[in-house]
Amino acid sequence: MELTIYHTNDIHSHLHDYERIAAYMAQHRPELNHPSLYIDIGDHVDLSAPVTEATHGQKNVQLLNAAHCDIATIGNNEGMTISHDDLNALYEDADFTVTCSNVFDEEGNLPHHMTSSFIETIEDTHILFVAATAPFTPFYRALDWVVTDPMAAIKDEIEKQKGQYDVLIVMSHCGIFFDRKLCEELPEIDVIFGSHTHHYFEHGEVKNGVLMAAAGKYGHYLGEVDLKIENKKVVHKEAKLLPVDTLPEVDTHFAEEGKCLMSDPIIDHPVDLPRRTDVITKTSYLLAQSVYEFTHADCTIINAGLIVKGINGPKVTEFDVHQMLPHPINAVRIKISGKDLKSVILTAEEQNYMHEHAQGLGFRGDIFGGYILYKMGYIESEARFFVQGKEIEDDHIYTLGTIDMYTFGRYFPIFKDLPTEYLMPEFLRDIFKKKLLEL
Incomplete structure (x- = not known):
């Protein structure tokens, strides 16, 4: 089985370029003769965009829906720049799965509409997605959230799902240095999709057998990872980036919309x-x-x-x-x-x-x-x-x-x-x- 996973990260409400990415996927995903997924690794929301501020991030979720996002996690912008109540409401209308393993309220509950991990089954292959976000503890505590150590949270979630999955994918909004440490400590990971530090790999980076993929910031790139899976195991994996300048041009009016709303x-x-x-x-x-x-x-x-x-x-x-x-x-x-x-x-x-x-x-x-x-x-x-x-x-x-x-x-x-x-x-x-x- 072949599987293509498109990925974005750290869009930071650069919504015009994001719509170019969405237009490309809308054209090319249906042309594939094998399954595909689209995942976002956090910081899609940024309140510096008026349309995001005016809608408390709901516009971003609408755009992720329209782009047929399958799975997303949160970055520090979703977790720390909107109120506790707004984060609980952010994904109420999401058509995609939102997962994060290390953010809880004071009673130990995940934010609303989130799961601690997610298993996607494609052609009898069970793919586990585990996500974590950067632990800016004082900021989360000021908003009545508890953020735990991402390494421990990822390990605990993998252990909890032991025996239930065939392929292991981590969605990390914790930065490149964390991801490299993760490669050393958990070489059984097949792919780490990274973000937060706005790094990018033109063709991925392999460390300790783990493929790391990351797509920079602001929609400058659309990431693509291609997996070949045989007998429920990844036998080949490669990554590439598609620069936004090579993607379809689109007509958008986010600036005018935001100004009108405010x-x-x-x-x-x-x-x-x-x-x-x-x-x-x-x-x-x-x-x-x-x-x-x-x-x-x-x-x-x-x-x-x-x-x-x-x-x-x-x-x-x-x-x-x-x-x-x-x-x-x-x-x-x-x-x-x-x-x-x-x-x-x-x-x-x-x-x-x-x-x-x-x-x-x-x-x-x-x-x-x-x-x-x-x-x-x-x-x-x-x-x-x-x-x-x-x-x-x-x-x-x-x-x-x-x-x-x-x-x-x-x-x-x-x-x-x-x-x-x-x-x-x-x-x-x-x-x-x-x-x-x-x-």
């Missing part, structure tokens, strides 16, 4: 909120102030590049605010000593990233921009540091209100080891909207 006005009077990344503006000051107030902190730090687009017009709509702050970024409260806070202020004063092109860590802008400090400061000539007009005491513990992007260690490595409270599910745009109502 056309309700928040403010019905003229507003001028400029965008600058190299100086403090009224806009960035208001954003810093809104984070400060939302976190109930002693002081706040953000970067000006969070403002992706300014607003100038007779009113402000939901779409305007979304375009200004399209990130899935949340506010955090960090407990920090006065001594460490001084080092943060000094680091910020250096402005090393002001003109840098930033990406990842939830950031959906381009230039990182300069730091904005709110309710704290530094008199360089006197080497004196202040919070709310009072000199910082080295041994005092302060509450710093900032953004989750800084807690991953790149910009302020010290934050990784400090007590942090993630404030979810509100994004920066939700926080900022409340501030705008005061204008």
Whole structure:
């Protein structure tokens, strides 16, 4: 038996290119003279797309249905950027199986409409699909989910299904380094479909006898794995990628649809909120102030590049605010000593990233921009540091209100080891909207 498995991952709501992929599969899957499946390995949803935000991800599920998806798993965007209730409702109308082995509610139940693994039977061959997602524990806990160790979860699920399957496939939204470790620990896996780290393999990568396949990000590629199965065992396996530029062109209107769905006005009077990344503006000051107030902190730090687009017009709509702050970024409260806070202020004063092109860590802008400090400061000539007009005491513990992007260690490595409270599910745009109502 021959089996073709098409796969996508990390689409991140780049829906125009995704529709090109769907058009290709719609044309070519029926032309195959053997069975085929289509699977998605997570992060199809991204709330930076207005149509995804406006529909709470339901538009993405509709498109997966239309593309005749057979099996999908969740990435961190499905698991962490939408509310607990929205994840429970996300796949209510899905025509495909959704599987994930390592995300549960506090009673130990999987999210609604999900299964811990899935066996697909094709011509008497039983194919086990096991999936897991990256364990961003603090974020999941803030949304009342429990995420467990993906390696242990995959092993447990395989053991639970022992004797019930012939072919073993893992759908991993855990990244390339995890996948390579998985190859070492579970060489009985036939194929790992990988994602999360946006890596791709033009012809797959074989490690310890396991074929790894991955299709990059944003719909740049459609992945295809071809299996030859004899006597219920995989005897040959190969992978390839189809670049989106080689796929059919299509006509889509997702941008217009999203704008229409988010056309309700928040403010019905003229507003001028400029965008600058190299100086403090009224806009960035208001954003810093809104984070400060939302976190109930002693002081706040953000970067000006969070403002992706300014607003100038007779009113402000939901779409305007979304375009200004399209990130899935949340506010955090960090407990920090006065001594460490001084080092943060000094680091910020250096402005090393002001003109840098930033990406990842939830950031959906381009230039990182300069730091904005709110309710704290530094008199360089006197080497004196202040919070709310009072000199910082080295041994005092302060509450710093900032953004989750800084807690991953790149910009302020010290934050990784400090007590942090993630404030979810509100994004920066939700926080900022409340501030705008005061204008």
